[in-house]
Amino acid sequence: MGNCSICAIRSKAVDALNPTEVEYLQGNCAEVDMKPGESIIKEGSLSSHIAYLKSGLATIHKKGVKGTDQILKILQPGCYIGMQTVLSNKIHQYSASAIEDSTICYIDITSFKDLISRNAQFANELILYLCRDELSYFARFVNVHQKQVDGRLADTILFFSDEVKKSRSFQIPLSRNDIAALICATRESVTRSIKDLSDIGSIRVKGKSFEILNYDLLKIISEKG
Amino acid sequence: MGNCSICAIRSKAVDALNPTEVEYLQGNCAEVDMKPGESIIKEGSLSSHIAYLKSGLATIHKKGVKGTDQILKILQPGCYIGMQTVLSNKIHQYSASAIEDSTICYIDITSFKDLISRNAQFANELILYLCRDELSYFARFVNVHQKQVDGRLADTILFFSDEVKKSRSFQIPLSRNDIAALICATRESVTRSIKDLSDIGSIRVKGKSFEILNYDLLKIISEKG
DNA sequence: TTAGCAATGATACATAAATCACATTTTAAA
DNA sequence: TTTAAAATGTGATTTATGTATCATTGCTAA
Structure with missing residues (x-):
């Protein structure tokens, strides 16, 4: 009780x-x-x-x-x-x-x-x-349909950083499959998109550990879709 | 007043x-x-x-x-x-x-x-x-992401028939662009999808007038996605 | 430790749907 | 009616993302 x-x-x-x-x-x-x-x-x-x-x-x-x-x-x-x-x-x-x-x-x-x-x-x-x-x-509904996977993933990473973990370096307690289910994509696309965002130097990822290296860049991707 | x-x-x-x-x-x-x-x-x-x-x-x-x-x-x-x-x-x-x-x-x-x-x-x-x-x-959110355009269009047609107009023959007071904005697609995809559904004989469409010819078939497409 | 299984990464390929460009029809206006 | 403007249809092309497959890693449990 x-x-x-x-x-x-x-x-x-x-x-x-x-x-x-x-x-x-x-x-x-x-x-x-x-x-x-x-x-x-x-x-x-x-x-x-x-x-x-x-x-x-x-x-x-x-x-x-x-x-x-x-x-x-x-x-x-x-x-x-x-x-x-x-x-x-x-x-x-x-x-x-x-x-x-x-x-x-x-x-x-x-x-x-x-x-x-x-x-x-x-x-x-x-x-x-x-x-x-x-x-x-409502906001989520509209966003999800007007952004592609990279943008939606960026959204999610920013959400965990800004709203949940309040840090630039944090764990996302979701499997790749879970992230896919969250951003309406497939596991493979999530993997690719994580690679994309890593390649351009906006994030560093190891397993479930995420670190934001270039916040502004990530924000741009999130906003451009 | x-x-x-x-x-x-x-x-x-x-x-x-x-x-x-x-x-x-x-x-x-x-x-x-x-x-x-x-x-x-x-x-x-x-x-x-x-x-x-x-x-x-x-x-x-x-x-x-x-x-x-x-x-x-x-x-x-x-x-x-x-x-x-x-x-x-x-x-x-x-x-x-x-x-x-x-x-x-x-x-x-x-x-x-x-x-x-x-x-x-x-x-x-x-x-x-x-x-x-x-x-x-919630239902809409999940549906939209797991169905493709044909299924979403079928959903919309069934919605207008069953919930709004309560008839098999009715007007949808939306432009093709509006329908696209509703089912999260482009105008062109809507046009093509209307053609698809017409070709298989599930609907007959003239402008904004829709008629359901094969309700069960339309239902199957709606449910299968 | 090792076996076994689930999760993940990586690659090639297929495809739904977007984009582009233009024709045609419908609607509204003059 | 004629003209202009908007809406719609159509085909060619591109692209993002799903699908399929297999290798690799990491974890769990005996």
């Missing part, structure tokens, strides 16, 4: 709850530690809990017509997982998996719904969360 | 309002008629109103790195337009345009936010709306 009242990365929504409500949430919330590769929620399964990524890193992925999964998003701490499904649908419409050591809080649906109807400010913060989330997909 | 209390296609959210609240909404809501091509909201402009599509048909579109717009979605009556931006951002992150004669209700932001904080059920319905909307984008 987690302790929501002292949770360091608790959401703005939870901030809007009063002490009694926080206690209620806490009583209906279970904290679970996860290893990379472990499944947080599974597409097609019955949804009974909303998950909250307290620490670590995870992905949202969804099966496509080809049978392979597409990665929709990299999730950082502070993200709700499965909320769209739990609130509007009985069956999870996407999967989520940890890609680093993570801590997940599973919140019982009923309690969560309770809090939405009880506390308007809580509901309001969730609305804001959903709006921002959806807008980020 | 519209009359929300007797609006035939008013949203489930508005259904949750009490008579006083409906009257309040009505007082802060302006109804506008639009012709095809007219802009409902504009990407980059300051957001002051949420739009609600009361009748007609519209598109959401967003500028990409190449400078051209990508169509994110075809909107049918009952859709909120610009809500994601109005609630979480000052600047509209996407545009919307009518593609058929449409009626739009512009709702003042402040009043809308008021209603969210006043009425938990209203907020709750908006949350459901946002959840469903986002899930539809």
Whole structure:
């Protein structure tokens, strides 16, 4: 059982709850530690809990017509997982998996719904969360289709550097196949593209270790597509 | 000024309002008629109103790195337009345009936010709306990347037939360029793909008039990609 | 350590779809 | 009606990326 009242990365929504409500949430919330590769929620399964990524890193992925999964998003701490499904649908419409050591809080649906109807400010913060989330997909959708593989890979590397790892030298905890699923390409294209970006001296890569050598150049490739 | 209390296609959210609240909404809501091509909201402009599509048909579109717009979605009556931006951002992150004669209700932001904080059920319905909307984008995102042009075009034709026009013979109120922007392709590819689908006898097309001759065949192409 | 397996890199080849260039049709305007 | 402008169709060509195959590396587990 987690302790929501002292949770360091608790959401703005939870901030809007009063002490009694926080206690209620806490009583209906279970904290679970996860290893990379472990499944947080599974597409097609019955949804009974909303998950909250307290620490670590995870992905949202969804099966496509080809049978392979597409990665929709990299999730950082502070993200709700499965909320769209739990609130509007009985069956999870996407999967989520940890890609680093993570801590997940599973919140019982009923309690969560309770809090939405009880506390308007809580509901309001969730609305804001959903709006921002959806807008980020809009941007992603348009970008992915107007850039080619090099540009999309550059995007991803910059994302991990700027948003996730906040460093020029970092690990991307994804296999080449995973990166392909994320940027909508094949494993082979990812390999080639990594080679391309390395050849022009914008990055240095060894396995999962990435280092940005020429940030501006990488940015240009990301923006030009 | 519209009359929300007797609006035939008013949203489930508005259904949750009490008579006083409906009257309040009505007082802060302006109804506008639009012709095809007219802009409902504009990407980059300051957001002051949420739009609600009361009748007609519209598109959401967003500028990409190449400078051209990508169509994110075809909107049918009952859709909120610009809500994601109005609630979480000052600047509209996407545009919307009518593609058929449409009626739009512009709702003042402040009043809308008021209603969210006043009425938990209203907020709750908006949350459901946002959840469903986002899930539809997930499906679209994955589909678009795992199907080739023929499959995506088949998807679009089936969508207009099944969801919008509810007929096997209908008009698609989009230019070839628009269809291309919708299915992430070029105008030329759309033309060729229409020819492909016609050659195998699944559709008959004349200008913007489409007729489905072999529904099952079209479905197979849509599903196989 | 070694065997076995999964992940990755590298190369040749195939292909879907973009680009380019131009003809034709449709629509709008004068 | 005539003209201009926009939209659409078509064929040739190019290109990015997928597919296929095989070699290599690295990891896991006995």
